[in-house]
Amino acid sequence: MKKAVILEVSVLLLVFLVFSLSGCVTGPSGPSIYSNPYLSNRTSEYDLIEVSVNPSVMLTMGNYTSIFNDDLSDEHLNDLKSISPSLLSVTVSCREDAKYEVDVSDEETEYRMIFSGAWNAQPTEEEQKMKPFFDFSITKNLEVYLYESDIKLIDGPNGNAAATTTTTIGSATIVRGSSYISSLLVGNHVYTNVLRVNLLFSGSDPSNGNSPLELVYFFDKSVGLIKFDSYLIYDSNKIPLMSVDLIETNIGTYEIGPSPATNLEPNNNPVSKNDVVFTWNSTETTVAYNLIYFNSNGDSTVVPSLSHTTYDAGPLDSDLYLWTIVTVGSNGLSTISQPALFMAY
Structure with missing residues (x-):
């Protein structure tokens, strides 16, 4: 793309x-x-x-900066041309x-x-x-x-x-x-x-x-x-x-979900495909984290019920990835973080 x-x-x-x-x-x-x-x-x-x-809606609403910056070589940019539009439909x-x-x-x-x-x-x-x-x-x-x-x-x-x-x-x-x-x-x-x-x-x-x-x-x-x-x-x-x-319907009370995960990394930058480590921050203590990431074809990987704010995914294919954290509170309500975008090369 x-x-x-x-x-x-x-x-x-x-x-x-x-x-x-x-x-x-x-x-x-x-x-x-x-x-x-x-x-x-x-x-x-x-x-x-x-x-x-x-997530593309959230990227737009968050004034997201383009990943196409000076840190990416022409070779990396050429790799993006084959990205499927499916990533825009997740x-x-x-x-x-x-x-x-x-x-x-x-x-x-x-x-x-x-x-x-x-x-x-x-x-x-x-x-x-x-x-x-x-x-x-x-x-x-x-x-x-x-x-x-x-x-x-x-x-x-x-x-x-x-x-x-x-x-x-x-x-x-x-x-x-x-x-x-x-x-x-x-x-x-x-x-x-x-x-x-x-x-x-x-x-x-x-x-x-x-x-x-x-x-x-x-x-x-x-x-x-x-x-x-x-x-x-x-x-x-x-x-x-x-x-x-x-x-x-008629659940009796109105509650707010947990605070979202923040400072997702990697974000808006290229990283080595050989060992991709996801990290994020959270102010919550009694929650679980569902890590969700998509490759350029829109294929998803879900890592559920994490208790820590880091996850080592190991090696990934050379590709563009979109990812987010869904924080699930003890009341069953959940919050989607602002998503992040990065390239593994």
Whole structure:
């Protein structure tokens, strides 16, 4: 893979993260809390979710510096040309708690799903950067929109017709597809007659670097949002960006996962392939560490349940590697570290 490819993908991922949801949804005034059956009011309830994220998203969000620097010779750079795009499609998962809040106004009810950001090495009680995709507004007519946008997800209390609709906002076109899934396994539960809503975003001017973005929501009529997937469609490939699966409902309490591992090494530099030693720092004491690394083909190696902050992998093939640490706390919640990238030669 050439330098330009990684930089271009980073730009595309950044477009995904800062995509503007313009416009405002308003409806008739009223003091009631509006609740659509597919997005029921679950204020003060807590769920366990599994969040899977593409490490390339985290690299972009962390202002990652390119590994293509003066320390690498032309020979090493030439080795990168054969790297498979599969490395850009890998994902890493962690488990977080989610909570729900509503904010009632005269015009609508704002419905929020909040989780801590352990997927992005930032476990806090504050809502994280993915807010635009898990923040909804419900009108008096029980229509569901992405909050502060003209993008309608659900047409009313009876769901959507199995059809396709198109909305234009500025230079973006959003195509919504709706269908029903007779049976869907999410976590350890089988849901029936699930409403699937697919949003395909595409810019009118691809020369500006816009690539289609796909968001897919799955709603159960009694539970609400049970699954979310997102993809960047790049070079005819669907690159997974982030997914959220509902693992367990009504867990009783809302907790934060452990602090992430930091100072991952090797990072952003070439190392000898003959003896690769992974090291990281941690402020936690009663945790386990899962070390996950990927080669340039996207093939993964998982070293689970480490108790120390170092691991000697021995010799590795000459290749580019992406790796991260998932820190697992005693409460079963986990946090993904900011990933690192290095070349073994």
